[in-house]
Amino acid sequence: MNFPLYFSKKIAFSKDNKNNLSRVIVFIGRLSVALGVIVSLITISTGVGSKKAIKERMADFSGHISVKSKQSNNSYNSSILSNDGLLLDKIKALPDVASTQKYVAVSGILRNEHNFAGIIFKGVGKDFDSARFRKFLVAGHAPVITEQGFNNGICISQKIATDLHLKIKDSIVAIFSKENQSPLYRKFEVVGIYKTDIKMIDDLFVIGGINHARKIQGMKDAEIGGIDIFLKNINNIDDDTPKIDELVGYKNYTVKATDEYPQIMDFIAIFDTNIALIITIMLVVVIINIIMVLLILIIERTNSIGMLKTLGATNGQIRMIFINYTLMIMIPGLVFGNLIGLAFLFIQKYFGIITLNPENYYISVVPVEINLIQIVSISLGILIVSGISLVLPSYLISKISPVKAIKYN
Incomplete structure (x- = not known):
């Protein structure tokens, strides 16, 4: 005892x-x-x-890992993603990869009689993960993208909607400028309003159709500016990034969502x-x-x-x-x-x-x-x-x- x-x-x-x-x-x-x-x-x-x-929240909006062209030089405007050595099928086949989506980004201005706002227009394709994006919606729905012609529906942040006094079904003019060219004007309809609570995202990003962004950037139909890669577990991001980096080609590079916003x-x-x-x-x-x-x-x-x-x-x-x-x-x-x-x-x-x-x-x-x-x-x-x-x-x-x-x- x-x-x-x-x-x-x-x-x-x-x-x-x-x-x-x-x-x-x-x-x-x-x-x-x-x-x-x-x-x-x-x-x-x-x-x-x-x-x-x-x-x-950071990763579900813009991807856990993004593939970009080295020519983009950290600009908000996408450069054409090179296909040399880019093995997208092998990236999708990795065990930790949940989905991917292509995009083209271009900077511009939204303007109406109330105010104006500097934006990043992120054009997404038909592979856009609307189910993942749905958690951020506070009104309306995500743009329905078919890549057939030009889709004029956009999703803006609640911050931009408040600043410009916009609501669902309102129209808004966007202005895009390119070097040595006249400004390009596009008219969009607000179909959705989102909120991530992350200021660096809510202040800037507008989600719309990829063909508009391609046209503004002078890209061909099949060309893209980047790929968002979503993982099954964000805790594996440091382990998966080197694996993906080997499959994107020498003219492209990968960036983690955790590195895109160092202040956060x-x-x-x-x-x-x-x-x-x-x-x-x-x-x-x-x-x-x-x-x-x-x-x-x-x-x-x-x-x-x-x-x-x-x-x-x-x-x-x-x-x-x-x-x-x-x-x-x-x-x-x-x-x-x-x-x-x-x-x-x-x-x-x-x-x-x-x-x-x-x-x-x-x-x-x-x-x-x-x-x-x-x-x-x-x-x-x-x-x-x-x-x-x-x-x-x-x-x-x-x-x-x-x-x-x-x-x-």
């Missing part, structure tokens, strides 16, 4: 072994553990959820620092409170320590009794902390009670990512770190004399 564990259970689950002081101390210890678990769960789940949501990635990196800092602070608070609980329990049970030593128990056995006892006191705090924390997270996940300013945070609702491994790891981590932290203060027991302890009152 494991004597320290057996004795710990006896005193931990006895109903008659707690005076008023120990009840208060035990309550404080459990409360600190519960708060530590709640704050840690919320911090990790919302932090990881925010990182994932922002990355997915810098913002996302802050989440890792905040998560680590908050969890560290909460862990320190929990450890301090649990050590306090242990020391007060030792002082309160000085007579019992003397009696155990008189009966032959070693200092090591008695230390383990009190460490086990303290850890058992923590268990209700862990249970209630997980229940309350998970309840809050599920409410936020399905009802979106807490909102954010998208201009500052790139998302309008606090997202939640619930991961069972992370939940279990938090509780186990608190238990293990607390157990290790209790070892040193438990050595106070070895300083207690059996004779003086039995006389202690």
Whole structure:
């Protein structure tokens, strides 16, 4: 029989072994553990959820990986994508690739009697992933592209619609200019309004038919300016990019969505620092409170320590009794902390009670990512770190004399 564990259970689950002081101390210890678990769960789940949501919004709009011509020179206006060495069928056959879509981009201006807005007209083809785009729509629908003739329907952002006082079915004139040429005017009909909450996208992009963009750029019918590649899992983007880069030809190159908007990635990196800092602070608070609980329990049970030593128990056995006892006191705090924390997270996940300013945070609702491994790891981590932290203060027991302890009152 494991004597320290057996004795710990006896005193931990006895109903008659707690005076008023120990009840208060035990309550404080459990409360600190519960708060530590709640704050840690919320911090990790919302932090990881925010990182994932922002990355997915960037990638679902413009592709996880884009293939561009090296002649484009980072311009908003697409250059013709070279077919030399471009193995699109092999790219589509990669296990992590979900879909691809071709496009041609050209910069221009939308103008009406109310205002004007600088835009990037992204012309997409019949392979446009409208189902993936649908999550961004706030009104209307995505342009229906057949690549037969010129489709005049466009989808603009809510920001552009507000600035230009546009609504569904309104007409708007776009102006495109090319070097040494007269401006080109095109009249479009607004068929959809979208919102990504990412300022760099919502301020600029207009989705329309690829043939308009080809005409403006002087491209032939089969020529394109780039390819958006959508992956099944954005977490594989760093591993998949080199594989795709080998299949695009030497005249083209690949760019990750996470590299297209470095300022957003810098913002996302802050989440890792905040998560680590908050969890560290909460862990320190929990450890301090649990050590306090242990020391007060030792002082309160000085007579019992003397009696155990008189009966032959070693200092090591008695230390383990009190460490086990303290850890058992923590268990209700862990249970209630997980229940309350998970309840809050599920409410936020399905009802979106807490909102954010998208201009500052790139998302309008606090997202939640619930991961069972992370939940279990938090509780186990608190238990293990607390157990290790209790070892040193438990050595106070070895300083207690059996004779003086039995006389202690």
